[in-house]
Amino acid sequence: MRVGRGVLLVLGLLGGTACGGGLTPLPPGGAPRPVERAPGPPSPAGARPAAPGPLEAGVTEADLDALWARQLMVPVAGMAPSALRNDYDARRGARAHRALDMMAPKGTPVLAADDGRIGRVGTTPIGGNIIYATDPDEQFVYYYAHLDRHARGLSVGDRVRKGDVIGYVGTTGNAPASVPHLHFQVMKRGNGRAWWDGPPINPWTLFVLPGTSVR
16 A cells, blocks of 8 residues: 555654653563552443543543443453553653553564454554554544564454454564553544544543453
């Protein structure tokens, strides 16, 4: 697929949402760091947890309801929702992170967080090896960055199921070489041609399923 210079520039700028410095290496043993969510009042069974902070402009409570209904899977094999760190608002130099970093040993399978379609497979200077995917209704965009490599044969337009292996944790792009991790971002789909430029959503409380590979 041929990509014009303007599109490459946009993708490079989007790669700026990846990580850079400010990350903590895995503890000895290489297992994902277990960081529990802060305690709070229990939610009724099946109810969506409250958003962990203010919503970005253009994101509504109805959007969160729709994303909660997707029953997202943690996109790193072997990682439970309770092990995720809420570093969505962490500083990455002069900007806010607006994504979650999921620490795991290099080569750990990266899984599709939702059923849907692959929208882009490529490499950018900052995000390294990256994947963009959408949910089946194309209401949300999922961005996976710093992959060591993509799953063999993965192509634009491929349909994926929750739990499919789409790549492997790495340190490509601007990720520190000593801190392998998956940079995972959720965005509301944009209205323009560049559908990946919609407002980000903090997914920290919206994961339901632990990372379990289906194949």
